Amino acid sequence: MKYIIGIGGVTNGGKTTLTNVLLKTLPNCCVIHQDDFFKPQDQIEVGEDGFRQWDVIEALDMEAMVNTVKGWLENPVKFARSHGVTVSPLSEDPERDTHILLVEGFLIYNYKPLAEIYDKCYYISIPYEECKRRRSSRTYTVPDPPGLFDGHVWPMYLKHRKEMDNNCNAIVYLDGLKSKDEIYSQVFGNIQNTLLNS
Ligand SMILES: Nc1ncnc2c1ncn2[C@@H]1O[C@H](COP(=O)(O)OP(=O)(O)O)[C@@H](O)[C@H]1O
Numbered sequence: 001m002k003y004i005i006g007i008g009g010v011t012n013g014g015k016t017t018l019t020n021v022l023l024k025t026l027p028n029c030c031v032i033h034q035d036d037f038f039k040p041q042d043q044i045e046v047g048e049d050g051f052r053q054w055d056v057i058e059a060l061d062m063e064a065m066v067n068t069v070k071g072w073l074e075n076p077v078k079f080a081r082s083h084g085v086t087v088s089p090l091s092e093d094p095e096r097d098t099h100i101l102l103v104e105g106f107l108i109y110n111y112k113p114l115a116e117i118y119d120k121c122y123y124i125s126i127p128y129e130e131c132k133r134r135r136s137s138r139t140y141t142v143p144d145p146p147g148l149f150d151g152h153v154w155p156m157y158l159k160h161r162k163e164m165d166n167n168c169n170a171i172v173y174l175d176g177l178k179s180k181d182e183i184y185s186q187v188f189g190n191i192q193n194t195l196l197n198s
Pocket residue numbers: 009010011012013014015016017018134176177178179180183
């Protein structure tokens with residue numbers, strides 16, 4: 001059985017933190033990070049506001065991202081091996097084995113061909129103040145220019161959040177202010193239940 005789980009959420013919500021723990025504890029589990037599909041800086045448009053528009057879907061090569069997911073769907077064992085993930089047979093019949101793909105990122109529910117692919121969707125949110133605080137101590141490959149958070153990142157988050165709520169109706173929302181352990185336990189338990197019932 002192949003199972004695709006979306007770990008979406010606001011920037012610095014805790015997506016990578018959660019994903020990394022799930023990756024260690026779920027069986028035959030691979031990951032695709034949306035951040036790996038950012039286009040090079042010179043292809044990112046500069047908006048009327050003077051900021052490079054990193055927080056829009058056009059900043060990402062979403063076609064390549066969907067193709068990578070399709071590669072996993074075609075052959076999860078081959079995908080796992082080529083990504084250094086050890087695959088262990090869980091049953092006598094390899095066709096019945098469970099294979100899990102985590103898709104992690106800040107805009108994973110805002111691109112239709114990808115939004116339709118998930119078996120289960122999670123979304124982590126944190127309030128403005130906490131998000132701004134965490135973001136200010138993070139350094140990206142291209143560091144944030146002054147004013148980017150209030151001028152571009154947060155307004156785009158609010159816009160995409162509205163679009164996403166209209167796109168998907170089966171998202172499990174997570175409170176990113178809870179402890180890392182609490183969030184992990186909630187999601188791990190929920191995935192286990194879903195796997196047992198499928
Ligand atoms: N539940 C949490 N409580 C407090 N801090 C957290 C929590 N989850 C993540 N963090 C911290 O927030 C920052 C961003 O986390 P990260 O997982 O990289 O976010 P994202 O992948 O959503 O951008 C890191 O410093 C991380 O240690």
